[in-house]
Amino acid sequence: MPNEVLAGIRYVDELTFIPPDEQCPDLDDMFNSWDANYIARCTIIDDIMPVARVSFGSAAFGGFLGAAVSFEYGIGWAHPLLESYDQLVELGYDPDNPWIQRQQTACRYFVDHAAGKFMLCETETIDGLNLVEAVRGSRAYTDIYDEPEAVHRLLLFSSDFNIRMLDMQREILAPNLYYQEGIFSMFRNWLPGRAPWMSVDAYGNCSPKVFREFGTPYLQRMIDYYDGGWMHIHSHALHNLGEIVKLHKLTGIGVADDPNVPGGFEELENIRAITGDIPLQIDCSAQQLRKGMQYRTLPGNVMYMVNQGVETVDQANRLMDEARAYRSGV
Numbered sequence: 001m002p003n004e005v006l007a008g009i010r011y012v013d014e015l016t017f018i019p020p021d022e023q024c025p026d027l028d029d030m031f032n033s034w035d036a037n038y039i040a041r042c043t044i045i046d047d048i049m050p051v052a053r054v055s056f057g058s059a060a061f062g063g064f065l066g067a068a069v070s071f072e073y074g075i076g077w078a079h080p081l082l083e084s085y086d087q088l089v090e091l092g093y094d095p096d097n098p099w100i101q102r103q104q105t106a107c108r109y110f111v112d113h114a115a116g117k118f119m120l121c122e123t124e125t126i127d128g129l130n131l132v133e134a135v136r137g138s139r140a141y142t143d144i145y146d147e148p149e150a151v152h153r154l155l156l157f158s159s160d161f162n163i164r165m166l167d168m169q170r171e172i173l174a175p176n177l178y179y180q181e182g183i184f185s186m187f188r189n190w191l192p193g194r195a196p197w198m199s200v201d202a203y204g205n206c207s208p209k210v211f212r213e214f215g216t217p218y219l220q221r222m223i224d225y226y227d228g229g230w231m232h233i234h235s236h237a238l239h240n241l242g243e244i245v246k247l248h249k250l251t252g253i254g255v256a257d258d259p260n261v262p263g264g265f266e267e268l269e270n271i272r273a274i275t276g277d278i279p280l281q282i283d284c285s286a287q288q289l290r291k292g293m294q295y296r297t298l299p300g301n302v303m304y305m306v307n308q309g310v311e312t313v314d315q316a317n318r319l320m321d322e323a324r325a326y327r328s329g330v
Contacts, residue, residue, distance in 0.1 A: 002277060004327035006303035007289065007320060008048040008188070011310040020175055021057040024071050025102070025111045030056075038118050043313050047303065050118035051184045054173065055108045061126040063099030064165060065091055080137040085150035091157060093164045094154050100168070107172040117185040120176040121197075122169035128218050129202035131158035141205060144214060155214060159221040166196055167227075167228070185230060187281060188305065189255055192221050195228030195251040200244065204237025206279050211243045225232075230254065236261045241274050254281035257307075265292075265304075285309045286319055293326040299325075 022286075023029035034052035041050065057064075062078025065138065069078045094100065103123065110120050132140040132154055143151050158304035172176060176327040178185055182192045198219060203211045228251040231244055236258040244253065252273060255264035264271065265284040272280070280302045286309030292298040304323075310316045 001275075001279075001301055001327075003300040004299060005227060005298050006047040006154060006307045006327075007323040008303060009044055009046040009310055009316040009319065010305065010307045011044070011313070011316045012105045016063060017301040020053070020055065021076065021329065024056045024060075024076055027106055030106075030321055031110060031113050032115065033330055035113075035117060043317075044085045045317050047320075048188045049104060049184065051121055051186070051188045052110065052114060052118050053121050053123060053186045054107050054122035054169070055186075056099075056106070058124060058134075059198065060103070060123065061131070064097060064103070065135060065161075066094075066097065067135070069099065069256055072155070074077055079133065080159055082135040082154075082267050085143075085147055085154070088150065088153060088157070091154075091161075093161055098137065098320060100165075103169065107169050111176055113171060114176050118176075120173045121184050121186050122166055122173060122177075123228075124186060125162045125166065125196055125198055125222075127162040127198065127222060128155060128200065129206070130199055131161075133202045136235075139192060140202065143204070144210060146196075148214075155218045156221075163197075163222060163225055170194075187230075187232075189281070191228070191230055191251050193228045193251070194226040195224065195230050196226055196232050198222065200237065200240065201234065203240055204234050206240075208243045211240045216243065216247065223247060232256065234258050235264050235267065238267060238271065243272065245275055251327055252279035252281065253272070255283065257283040277301060279303075281305060283307055286315070296326075298326070302305070 018043040020030040020033045020077050023033050033290050038050045046221065057076040059069055059076030065081065067078045067081040069076060110194060114120055126134055129140060134150060182190050183194055185191050186197045202213065203215050228249050230251045231253045234256050235251060255265035264282040268282060282302055283305050286306050289306055310319065
């Protein structure tokens, strides 16, 4: 949609959505949280698609690798399990791992219960430096300088491990995952081909040089395998955007806002200058979106995610009426 815009309204989520992560590891509660949200969302005419993520939260990824996982106060915890890189030979994809089996069970449960209600997608990937941080904790950032060769070996492992995890889940989720030569994704959108959602969160604490050496080769490896990839970045990490756009076959980029730094909407002109025609997903307020429509300054090929300034369903739908009129040229 090079000359048009999409918009999503998060108002209903704030009122009715108890995050599934807070319901873990109870599958009934996790599923019912999504179900209740999408029943409420039937009253909103925005462009968010009904897609539920089958996930025990990012902490479960440590469990997939053999770490102990616990849940308390609505938060999951996985303890770093790699005290030394000598233990790297112990890491691998084990189909008998209890947490991998638990993820398979969750995927089958959601497929059985979601029919006719909503589509599904796999849990988030934890690859690249995100995985190094998951198994090494904050030492990941000094390991880059102290043990770079070992970090490279772990990064290579992270790509292959995530591919196996994705393929396993997608085989089970296929009836509710694939649609018209595309795939549903965890930020509740549809992507062409088989592009996975990918995150560069940990790289936000690093320089472009670090990203180029310790990120690009391994992220590209996974993108090449799936012939595409959607990249998730935070607004405090925009200094790495110039390196991210050098990745081949990027399907799109989502920018999530952080506190105490300019948000994606405020930086949109600079972001678009770097990203060119790559599709974007940008957080904004209702006021920002409405002002952009009023002055016709919104660039196309963007999905604007409104997370502030909407208090009622009527306000949400009036804003969407304006967005549809804007993109139709009215």
